[in-house]
Each structure stands twice: as C-alpha cells, then as structure tokens.
Amino acid sequence: MLLVLGRRLANVIPTLVAVIALVFLLFSVLPGSFISGMGEDGRTTIDPAVMERMRKEMGLDDPLPQRFAQYLMHTVTGDLGKSFRTREPVTTLIGQRVWPSLKLVFAAMSFAILVGVTLGFLAALRPGSLVDTVSMVFAISGLSLSQFWFGLMLMYLFALKLQWLPSFGYGDGGLTHLILPAIALGVGPMALLARTTRAAVLDVLNADFVRTARSKGMSERRVVTWHVLRNALVLVVTIVGLQFGSLMGAAVVVEKLFAWPGVGSLLVDSVFQRDMPAVQGCILMIVLFFLAINTLVDIAYVVIDPRIRYGR
Amino acid sequence: MRRLIWLAVSAAAALAVVTASAQTPRKGGTIRMTAPYAASFGSLDPHVTPRAQDDIVNKAIHRTLYNWDTANAKLVLELAKSVSVSDDGLVYTYKLRDDAYFHNGRKMTADDLIYSYTRIMDGSKGYPGARYVRLIKGATEVEKGQAKEISGLRKIDDFTLEMTITDKVDPGYYFFNGSTAILPREEVEKPNFAAHPIGLGPFKFKEHIPGSRVVAERFDKFYKPGKPYADTLQVLIMAEAAARDVAFRNKEIDTSILGPAQYVAYRADPVLSKGILEVAEMFTRSMPMNPAFKPFADKRVRQAINYAIDSDLIIKRLVKDKAYRAVSWLPPSSPAFDKTMKPYPYDPEKAKKLLAEAGYPNGFEFEWTTSQNESWGLPIVEAVIPMLAKVGIKVKPKLVEVTVLTEIAMKGEHQAYIGSSLTGPDSLATLRCFYSKTPRTACNYTSFNNPDFDKLLDDAGQTTDAAKRNDLLKKANNLLYDEAPVWFFNYNKAVMAYQPWIHGLQANPTEITHQYPEDIWVDATSPAK
Numbered sequence: 001m002l003l004v005l006g007r008r009l010a011n012v013i014p015t016l017v018a019v020i021a022l023v024f025l026l027f028s029v030l031p032g033s034f035i036s037g038m039g040e041d042g043r044t045t046i047d048p049a050v051m052e053r054m055r056k057e058m059g060l061d062d063p064l065p066q067r068f069a070q071y072l073m074h075t076v077t078g079d080l081g082k083s084f085r086t087r088e089p090v091t092t093l094i095g096q097r098v099w100p101s102l103k104l105v106f107a108a109m110s111f112a113i114l115v116g117v118t119l120g121f122l123a124a125l126r127p128g129s130l131v132d133t134v135s136m137v138f139a140i141s142g143l144s145l146s147q148f149w150f151g152l153m154l155m156y157l158f159a160l161k162l163q164w165l166p167s168f169g170y171g172d173g174g175l176t177h178l179i180l181p182a183i184a185l186g187v188g189p190m191a192l193l194a195r196t197t198r199a200a201v202l203d204v205l206n207a208d209f210v211r212t213a214r215s216k217g218m219s220e221r222r223v224v225t226w227h228v229l230r231n232a233l234v235l236v237v238t239i240v241g242l243q244f245g246s247l248m249g250a251a252v253v254v255e256k257l258f259a260w261p262g263v264g265s266l267l268v269d270s271v272f273q274r275d276m277p278a279v280q281g282c283i284l285m286i287v288l289f290f291l292a293i294n295t296l297v298d299i300a301y302v303v304i305d306p307r308i309r310y311g312r
Numbered sequence: 313m314r315r316l317i318w319l320a321v322s323a324a325a326a327l328a329v330v331t332a333s334a335q336t337p338r339k340g341g342t343i344r345m346t347a348p349y350a351a352s353f354g355s356l357d358p359h360v361t362p363r364a365q366d367d368i369v370n371k372a373i374h375r376t377l378y379n380w381d382t383a384n385a386k387l388v389l390e391l392a393k394s395v396s397v398s399d400d401g402l403v404y405t406y407k408l409r410d411d412a413y414f415h416n417g418r419k420m421t422a423d424d425l426i427y428s429y430t431r432i433m434d435g436s437k438g439y440p441g442a443r444y445v446r447l448i449k450g451a452t453e454v455e456k457g458q459a460k461e462i463s464g465l466r467k468i469d470d471f472t473l474e475m476t477i478t479d480k481v482d483p484g485y486y487f488f489n490g491s492t493a494i495l496p497r498e499e500v501e502k503p504n505f506a507a508h509p510i511g512l513g514p515f516k517f518k519e520h521i522p523g524s525r526v527v528a529e530r531f532d533k534f535y536k537p538g539k540p541y542a543d544t545l546q547v548l549i550m551a552e553a554a555a556r557d558v559a560f561r562n563k564e565i566d567t568s569i570l571g572p573a574q575y576v577a578y579r580a581d582p583v584l585s586k587g588i589l590e591v592a593e594m595f596t597r598s599m600p601m602n603p604a605f606k607p608f609a610d611k612r613v614r615q616a617i618n619y620a621i622d623s624d625l626i627i628k629r630l631v632k633d634k635a636y637r638a639v640s641w642l643p644p645s646s647p648a649f650d651k652t653m654k655p656y657p658y659d660p661e662k663a664k665k666l667l668a669e670a671g672y673p674n675g676f677e678f679e680w681t682t683s684q685n686e687s688w689g690l691p692i693v694e695a696v697i698p699m700l701a702k703v704g705i706k707v708k709p710k711l712v713e714v715t716v717l718t719e720i721a722m723k724g725e726h727q728a729y730i731g732s733s734l735t736g737p738d739s740l741a742t743l744r745c746f747y748s749k750t751p752r753t754a755c756n757y758t759s760f761n762n763p764d765f766d767k768l769l770d771d772a773g774q775t776t777d778a779a780k781r782n783d784l785l786k787k788a789n790n791l792l793y794d795e796a797p798v799w800f801f802n803y804n805k806a807v808m809a810y811q812p813w814i815h816g817l818q819a820n821p822t823e824i825t826h827q828y829p830e831d832i833w834v835d836a837t838s839p840a841k
Contacts, residue, residue, distance in 0.1 A: 054438035261523030
C-alpha cells in the first residue's frame with residue numbers, strides 16, 4: 001500500500017510542473033493583458049504612465065524565462081503571488097473559495113453516485129425491462145443536457161414555479177442553496193455512472209464465478225451483493241474517480257449561473273481579466289484536487305480488488 | 313429623435329425623483345441590489361479598482377469629495393459644505409463637512425483628503441485614480457517619487473482644505489470618481505483593509521462572501537440626517553442575465569439590469585413593465601476608423617460609411633430599441649450636446665457618390681475587429697456587412713475577446729473596430745480623446761489630428777466661463793460629426809428593472825447601477841426580512 005502511495009506521489013510532481021509550465025506559457029502567448037483588460041467595460045481609459053508603472057510592478061516587462069523561474073520558485077515555497085486584480089495573495093483568494101467549491105463538488109458527486117449507481121444497478125438486474133429502458137433514457141438525457149440549460153430549468157421549476165428552493169446564491173451555506181447547483185453539476189456524472197454501472201454489472205452477471213455461486217445454491221441477494229457488486233465496483237470506482245476529479249474544473253458554468261462562490265467563478269473572472277497569478281493558482285488547485293482524488297482511487301482499487309493488492 | 317431622447321431622459325429622471333418623494337420613506341428593511349458585470353468583486357479598497365462592478369458597493373461604503381446629482385444632472389459637493397474659487401480658476405478652497413464620520417467613529421478632517429490623494433499618487437502602486445488626482449499641482453512629483461507631499465494641497469484648518477489645480481477645469485469631474493474615495497489612514501494601514509473596508513458611506517461593511525455577495529448595515533452616524541433608511545444593504549453578484557431574470561421574477565432581488573432580449577419581454581409584461589427605469593447612459597457605441605489604413609484617411613470615406621449604414625434599423629431590430637441613435641460623439645445628457653444636430657441619414661446613394669469622389673468607385677475591403685458583445689459586437693457587425701456591401705465595401709470581421717479588443721485599439725493594430733466608450737459627464741475630458749496630443753494609449757484610438765479641433769479644445773480649457781466653454785465644446789463636437797472619425801452608432805440606453813416595493817432609485821446616466829443607497833427605501837411589502 002505504501003509503495004503504491006509512494007509511486008503515485010512521485011508521479012504527481014512532474015505532472016504538476018508540466019501543468020504549471022503549460023498554463024504559464026499559454027497565458028504568456030495569449031493576446032490581451034490585465035492592464036488592457038481594465039478598459040474592457042468602456043469606462044476606463046488607461047493612463048500611459050499608470051500603465052507603464054503597473055506593468056513594472058506586475059513584472060510583465062521581465063523576460064519570460066525569468067518570470068517562469070521566479071514563479072516556479074515562489075510556488076515551491078507556497079507563494080502563489082498576488083492577484084493583479086485585488087492585489088491580495090492568491091492563496092487568500094483561493095482559500096476563500098475552496099470550501100464552497102468542495103461542498104458543491106461533494107454534493108454533486110453524492111447525487112451522481114446515489115442516483116447513477118442505483119439506476120445502473122437496477123437496469124442491469126432487469127435488462128430489457130421498463131426499469132432498464134427508463135433508466136437508460138434518463139441516463140442518455142443526462143449526458144446530452146447542457147449544464148447551463150438544465151440549471152436554468154431547475155431554477156425555473158423549483159424556484160419560480162414550485163417555490164421550494166432559492167434560485168441562486170450561497171445563502172448561509174446551507175442545504176437549500178446547495179441542492180439546485182449540485183443537481184445541475186451532478187447530472188452529467190450521474191448519467192455516465194448509470195451507464196457504466198449497468199455495463200459493469202451485466203458483464204459480471206455473466207461471469208463464470210457468478211454462475212458457480214448460483215449453482216452452489218447461494219441466494220440471489222448474496223450473489224448480487226457479495227460477488228456482483230464488489231466486482232463491478234472496480235470499473236465504477238474508476239469512473240467515479242475521473243468524474244470526481246474533473247468536477248472542480250467543470251463547475252465553472254454552474255458556479256457562474258447560480259452565483260456560487262467557488263474556485264470556478266474565480267477562475268472565469270480571472271481568465272477574462274487576464275489576472276495571471278489568480279488563473280495559475282486556480283488551475284494549480286484544480287489539478288491538485290484531480291491528482292489527490294485519483295491517488296485515492298488507486299488506493300481504493302487495492303482495497304476493493306485483492307488481485308491488485310498482490311499483483312505488484 | 314433628439315426630442316424623443318430628451319423627453320425620455322427627462323421623464324426617467326423625473327419619474328425617479330417622483331418615485332422617491334411621493335411617499336414617506338419607511339425606516340428599516342433590506343435592499344437587495346445586484347452586481348451584474350462579473351462573477352466577483354475586484355476589491356473593496358476603492359483606490360485599487362476602477363471597475364463599475366466594484367463601485368456598486370463602494371457607493372454604499374465610501375464617499376468622494378463630489379457626487380453626481382441625477383435629479384439636476386450636475387456635480388454637487390458631497391464631503392464639503394461650500395467651495396470658493398480664485399479669480400484665475402485654479403485655487404479651490406473647500407469648507408469640509410464637520411459632521412462626516414468614518415465607520416470606526418473618527419471624524420473626517422482635511423488630513424484624510426490629503427492622505428487619500430497622496431496614497432493614490434503612490435507611483436509604485438499604479439492606482440487607477442492617479443489620472444484624476446494628477447490634476448492637483450504637485451501630484452505628478454509625488455507619483456515620480458520626487459516629492460512626498462502634494463504641494464497643491466494645503467490644510468488651512470481641520471475642516472478647510474485648499475486645492476491648487478493645474479488646468480482650468482471643474483475638479484468635480486475628477487473627484488466624484490469612486491477611485492478617489494476618502495479613506496482613514498489608520499484603517500488603510502492595517503493588514504487586509506480590503507477585507508474589512510472602513511469608509512464614510514451610509515452603510516458600514518458587514519460581510520463579504522467573495523463571488524457571492526457583500527452585506528452592509530446602516531451607519532447611524534452618517535452625515536445626512538435620517539438617512540439611510542434601510543437597515544441592511546445586500547449587493548448580490550449575478551453575472552448571468554438569464555439567472556437574474558429568474559431571481560427577479562421570483563422576488564429574490566429588488567433590482568436587475570436588463571439586456572435587449574429581456575427588455576422586450578419586460579416591456580410586454582403588464583406587471584413587469586411598471587417597474588422599468590431607463591436612462592441614456594454616457595456611453596457612445598461606435599466604429600473608430602484607423603487613418604493608418606489608407607481609405608480611412610479620407611474624410612469622404614468615413615462619411616460614406618456613416619451614410620451607408622441604416623443605424624436606426626439596427627437599433628430597432630437588433631438592439632430592440634435598447635439604445636438611442638448617436639448623433640455625434642457627446643451624448644444628449646452633455647451640456648455641450650447640440651440639440652439642433654441631426655444624425656447622418658441612411659443614404660446609400662450619397663455614400664456611393666462620396667466613395668467615388670474619394671477614388672473608391674468600386675469600394676474596398678477592410679478588416680473589422682469586434683468582440684462578441686450583443687449590443688456593440690459581432691451581431692451588429694453581421695448586420696452592417698450587407699449594408700456596406702451595397703455600396704461596394706467588403707468587410708472581413710475579426711472576432712476577439714473584449715480584453716484583446718482594448719489592447720488592439722491601444723496599439724493601433726486595427727483597421728476599424730467596434731466598441732463602447734464612456735462619453736461623460738466631463739465633456740472636455742471626453743473630447744480630449746480626439747486631441748492630437750492625446751496618445752493612442754490614453755484613448756485617441758483614431759489618431760485624430762485636426763488643428764481646428766485642438767484650438768477649440770485649448771480655448772475651452774482656458775476659459776472659466778461655463779457657457780463659453782460649452783459653446784466651444786459644442787463646436788468641437790460638431791466638427792467631429794463632420795470629420796466622422798467613427799461610425800456614430802448609438803448611445804446606450806441602460807435599463808434597470810425594479811420591484812414595486814423599492815423606492816428612491818435614480819436614473820443615473822453615469823452608470824445606472826451606481827445608486828446612492830441612502831436615498832433608497834423599501835416599503836412593508838418587500839419579502840426580504
């Protein structure tokens with residue numbers, strides 16, 4: 001276990017450096033800068049003298065390799081620099097957004113696992129039945145829906161028509177404000193999980209060891225929970241891990257739509273305003289989350305599947 | 313058309329004032345305003361940010377030396393009770409308020425103005441408000457690090473401040489901008505001032521959830537007796553128009569900014585149409601033409617483009633009447649706007665004739681840089697393409713982000729671009745964007761160079777007679793109309809939807825979202841707790 005963990009952590013470092021370098025280079029070659037972005041609302045004309053001073057203060061005039069080396073050195077020490085926009089440390093900005101983001105992502109994934117795995121499982125147990133058809137129509141619809149449109153429909157139905165839930169905002173951070181954005185964000189992974197679970201369970205149901213278990217006279221409930229579910233879980237956990245990891249980045253649209261104060265909405269504003277330190281910090285945070293989740297998934301494999309535990 | 317614009321502007325302003333005065337304001341309640349321009353606030357330190365989004369909050373928490381009086385369409389003293397001006401129009405002596413308190417309980421004095429303006433001129437920080445404070449004599453020296461104090465600011469006593477300025481202009485235009493707010497030194501110098509801002513405004517900061525909202529509470533020692541009315545002010549971030557629409561209809565917010573599509577829907581709705589506030593904002597949408605591209609160096613070509621485009625049709629069909637037809641550069645709310653001027657008529661034949669005279673009988677092709685903006689971006693360009701094709705001009709649209717658009721304009725890397733420019737309230741400063749000595753980076757995006765225009769502006773800058781100055785600026789604006797350095801498209805019609813329980817909103821032409829929350833009150837029918 002420790003060896004697996006060690007190997008995974010060793011892989012994380014080059015991945016992180018590669019991501020940092022890529023983001024840094026991409027934003028360095030992108031046209032537009034924070035200073036020109038200050039005039040985007042048409043009301044701000046930027047004084048040339050101020051512009052020059054700001055460029056100097058922000059280090060935008062330094063050569064690219066020098067800027068990258070400095071950024072890398074500061075990042076290693078946990079210093080992500082100061083936001084151009086707010087002039088506050090990027091770590092402070094991200095720190096303010098992490099908890100709402102995590103809440104949203106965990107809630108969305110919980111919804112996706114609960115509904116998706118259940119639907120997929122039920123569909124696989126009765127292939128070709130009405131339950132199977134309805135579940136799969138539901139799953140395919142979920143995969144095809146635009147997050148933005150679906151979110152708006154949720155707002156319209158549950159806030160405006162039924163008046164059950166608030167349509168936007170963070171409120172006091174409680175459940176009522178979390179439900180709609182979590183469903184809007186979770187519907188995609190839910191659909192994918194439903195289809196994956198169905199396929200995985202169907203595959204295992206036809207395996208020799210399941211037939212053997214049944215022929216031994218084992219009850220169907222025990223066959224399903226003991227043999228089928230556990231073996232199907234490996235594939236399901238893989239999908240859960242991949243989806244979970246990418247949800248933080250995918251939350252951008254939902255966060256903006258529901259005015260949810262997560263890392264995604266910070267990233268959107270920072271990209272549009274070319275606030276480089278904030279963009280780099282947000283992406284670093286999202287990548288770290290992705291890598292952390294995938295490392296946990298690797299560990300989960302070992303727990304779920306004994307063959308992986310012994311197959312070094 | 314001009315008459316209609318004026319009627320609309322006056323009616324909107326009058327309606328706003330009537331709304332505020334027809335009923336007795338109720339004390340208490342919560343105001344829920346929206347911040348629609350981004351998914352977060354930049355900073356609650358007003359010196360750091362020039363953005364309209366941030367000023368929505370800053371108007372509640374902070375105060376500037378002057379304010380914009382919407383009802384009378386003029387600048388008024390805010391932190392001073394009176395001002396006297398020297399004969400040469402360069403020395404202003406302010407008798408400051410002796411009843412203005414910061415939210416930490418300390419009384420504001422002349423030292424606070426001196427500190428705030430000096431802070432803004434810290435050259436190492438590049439604060440955006442420096443472009444305004446630079447008007448004060450000696451400010452530039454501080455900016456360059458050659459002096460520690462602004463020589464043009466002199467404290468006579470705690471509540472008297474003498475300000476010497478470098479140009480004969482009304483300093484009100486400079487010191488009403490949010491980025492010149494007056495701040496208390498002892499609070500600013502604490503770590504994290506932006507996280508716990510202390511100001512002179514009617515509401516004191518309570519909470520900021522970045523990316524979600526700012527909440528402020530009534531400040532009982534605010535210097536206007538009986539104000540503010542509401543107990544609490546919430547400024548809720550809502551960058552998505554569709555989501556804002558749902559929230560407004562669901563009565564979760566008290567105000568909302570409408571785009572063209574929503575404007576049509578709200579006007580057609582018998583209930584929602586009763587709560588619409590409109591104003592001709594001081595923004596001019598146009599297509600600046602770069603004279604470095606040979607055809608645009610010829611005035612006749614630029615005029616031809618103005619004749620060839622049916623702007624009224626585009627405003628009606630595409631912008632859904634959420635704009636007023638532009639006549640020239642200055643908007644109708646400017647005192648230097650010439651009410652006798654008429655916009656360029658749609659006349660393709662005249663356009664063809666002018667093009668032929670300029671040596672382009674078969675037209676030419678140009679690249680038109682544009683953003684995605686629905687009111688002054690790609691949809692407009694697409695509508696114009698066939699109109700220009702009729703007179704032989706081919707257009708190659710080039711789509712870029714708004715951030716990039718500004719950079720392209722500043723570098724002059726365009727043949728033409730479509731954009732929106734702030735054109736008020738200071739008409740002289742606005743027209744300086746066409747002054748030959750104004751660099752491209754500071755807004756002369758058309759590299760306009762006309763000695764007659766320069767002279768008019770020089771003369772306007774020298775006179776202290778307001779009527780004479782307006783007359784000179786009017787002539788300069790009319791000269792621009794004739795020279796047509798841009799395609800004059802429209803003046804923005806800002807539209808705010810408001811709930812029936814909210815009162816005292818102002819149709820502020822400098823920016824409709826910039827309300828003075830001390831004047832706003834909510835009646836007992838508001839669903840907000």
